[in-house]
Amino acid sequence: MAKGITKRSEDYSKWYLDVIAAADLAEHSAVRGCMVIKPNGYALWENIQRQLDNMFKETGHENAYFPLFIPESFIKKEAQHIKGFSPELAVVTYGGGKQLEEPLVIRPTSETIIWSTYAKWIQSYRDLPILINQWANVVRWEMRTRLFLRTAEFLWQEGHTAHATEQEAIEETLLILDVYRRFAEEYLAAPVFTGVKTAAERFAGAIDTYCIEAMMQDKKALQGGTSHYLGENFARAFDVTFQDENGENKYVFATSWGVSTRLIGALIMMHSDDNGLVIPPRLAPTKVVFIPIWRDDSQSDMLKAKITALTEGWKGRISFKVDDRDQYRPGYKFNEWEKKGVPIRLELGPKDIENNQVVMVRRDTGEKMFVSQEGLLERVENLLATIQQDMFNRALVFRDANTYDEDNFEAFRNRIEDPGGFFWVHWCGSPACETRFQDSSKATIRLIPMGESKKEDGSCIVCGQPSHTRVLVAKSY
Ligand SMILES: [Zn+2]
Structure with missing residues (x-):
C-alpha cells in the first residue's frame, strides 16, 4: 500500500479522497461544497x-457563451423545470449596493436563458437548426458534496439545439448519446450501458432523458x-416559433445535453488502485516519465545526456517528462509518478546503457520489461495503446462479472447488498413499483x-404484472 492511501477494500470512500489528494487533483475550498481544481486535475479536464470539443465539432456543433445570471422569472416559465431545480438554486438579490428589482439566479443549467435568446434568433425554417454548445460553470446548491462527483459549483459543457421537426431533434439527442458512449469507451476506457431514464429520473422539463451508465x-x-429530448416544452415557455416552408407557424423542437467534471470522479473510481491514480493513456496529461538512476553523481551527466539522445524527436509527438531532479532518490520518484497515474515509467541506469536497454514499467499492471533502446518511441506508443485497450477490457470483464439477471x-x-452489482430485472412500468425498489433497496432504475438485447416477456419483479423488457437497477453515485 502506498503511504497515505487507504485500501479500497478497507474504505472505498476514504480511498477515493486519498487518491485525489495523493495525485494532487483537487481540494476543498473556503466555500462549503466548492472545490479548487489543481493543475493535475485541471489538465485532465482540459x-x-x-x-x-473535437467530437462536437465533427458532428456539426459550434461553441457560444451565455450569461451566468438568469432572471428569476425565466426559470419559472417552464413548470417542471422550476419544480426540479428550485431547491438547488443560488439567487442574487443584491447588486451595485442595492436590492435588485428582479432577483438573478446563478445558472444551474442554461435552457431558459438560451431559449429566451433563441426566440430572437429564430423566425424562419431557414434559421434552423441551431447547434450550439457552451463550456461553462454551473451552480447547484447541493447539501452533500464530494470532490468531482457532486459539488455546488462544477464545470461542464451544455449543448442546446433547436430543430424544425421532432424527428430531427430526437436524432440529435441520440447522436449525442452516441458521442458520449464513444468518448466513454474510447477515451475513459469505460464500458457503458446506454438507455432512457424513467419518468421519475428524467431531467426537469424533458420529454425523454437518455444516459450512459458505468x-x-x-x-x-x-x-x-x-x-435530453425536450420536445416543444421550452419553445412554448419562451414562445419560440418559426415559419415553415408552407408559411405555417410552428413551435421549435429542442434538445440539451451535458457532461461535467464528474467524469474525472468516474475515471478515478473505475481505474485507480491502492497505489494511487491510474489514467487511461489517451487522457493522461503526461504519458511517460523517464527517470535516470545513478549510484554516484559522476554518472548523472552521462545518463541525462543519454536520455536526451533517446528522446530526441519525441517533443510534439508524445507528452513526456524527464525527472532528473537531484534532490530525490529514485524510489521516491517512482512512488510520486505512480500516485499521479502516469501510464508508463522508463528507467535508465548505467547497466542499461551497457546492455543497450531501457526498463519500461506499466502503471496499470506494474509489469516491468527490459526493452531495446532501438525504436523506443514506437515501443512506448504501442504500449500506451495496449494499456488503453487493457484498461477497457478489465473494466468490461469486471462489469460483466457483476451484472446479473434477477427475477x-x-x-x-x-x-444488491451483497455481493452488489448491476441487476437486470423485469419492471411493469408503474411508478409505484419503481418507488418500492428505491425504498426497499436504495437502488434505482x-x-x-x-x-433488442433485453427485450423479453416476463413479470414485474415487484408486482408480478406483465413486463416486456428488463431494466437496469443499481445503487448509484
Ligand atoms: Zn410492477
Whole structure:
C-alpha cells in the first residue's frame, strides 16, 4: 500500500479522497461544497474537454457563451423545470449596493436563458437548426458534496439545439448519446450501458432523458452523461416559433445535453488502485516519465545526456517528462509518478546503457520489461495503446462479472447488498413499483435499455404484472 492511501477494500470512500489528494487533483475550498481544481486535475479536464470539443465539432456543433445570471422569472416559465431545480438554486438579490428589482439566479443549467435568446434568433425554417454548445460553470446548491462527483459549483459543457421537426431533434439527442458512449469507451476506457431514464429520473422539463451508465469498482453505477429530448416544452415557455416552408407557424423542437467534471470522479473510481491514480493513456496529461538512476553523481551527466539522445524527436509527438531532479532518490520518484497515474515509467541506469536497454514499467499492471533502446518511441506508443485497450477490457470483464439477471424480489434485495452489482430485472412500468425498489433497496432504475438485447416477456419483479423488457437497477453515485 502506498503511504497515505487507504485500501479500497478497507474504505472505498476514504480511498477515493486519498487518491485525489495523493495525485494532487483537487481540494476543498473556503466555500462549503466548492472545490479548487489543481493543475493535475485541471489538465485532465482540459484533455476531456479537448477531445469532446473535437467530437462536437465533427458532428456539426459550434461553441457560444451565455450569461451566468438568469432572471428569476425565466426559470419559472417552464413548470417542471422550476419544480426540479428550485431547491438547488443560488439567487442574487443584491447588486451595485442595492436590492435588485428582479432577483438573478446563478445558472444551474442554461435552457431558459438560451431559449429566451433563441426566440430572437429564430423566425424562419431557414434559421434552423441551431447547434450550439457552451463550456461553462454551473451552480447547484447541493447539501452533500464530494470532490468531482457532486459539488455546488462544477464545470461542464451544455449543448442546446433547436430543430424544425421532432424527428430531427430526437436524432440529435441520440447522436449525442452516441458521442458520449464513444468518448466513454474510447477515451475513459469505460464500458457503458446506454438507455432512457424513467419518468421519475428524467431531467426537469424533458420529454425523454437518455444516459450512459458505468460501473465503478465498488459495483455502484455512475451516470456519466445525459442527453435530453425536450420536445416543444421550452419553445412554448419562451414562445419560440418559426415559419415553415408552407408559411405555417410552428413551435421549435429542442434538445440539451451535458457532461461535467464528474467524469474525472468516474475515471478515478473505475481505474485507480491502492497505489494511487491510474489514467487511461489517451487522457493522461503526461504519458511517460523517464527517470535516470545513478549510484554516484559522476554518472548523472552521462545518463541525462543519454536520455536526451533517446528522446530526441519525441517533443510534439508524445507528452513526456524527464525527472532528473537531484534532490530525490529514485524510489521516491517512482512512488510520486505512480500516485499521479502516469501510464508508463522508463528507467535508465548505467547497466542499461551497457546492455543497450531501457526498463519500461506499466502503471496499470506494474509489469516491468527490459526493452531495446532501438525504436523506443514506437515501443512506448504501442504500449500506451495496449494499456488503453487493457484498461477497457478489465473494466468490461469486471462489469460483466457483476451484472446479473434477477427475477425474485427478495433475492434481489439481498444481492444488491451483497455481493452488489448491476441487476437486470423485469419492471411493469408503474411508478409505484419503481418507488418500492428505491425504498426497499436504495437502488434505482438506472435506465431502460434501447434496442433488442433485453427485450423479453416476463413479470414485474415487484408486482408480478406483465413486463416486456428488463431494466437496469443499481445503487448509484
Ligand atoms: Zn410492477
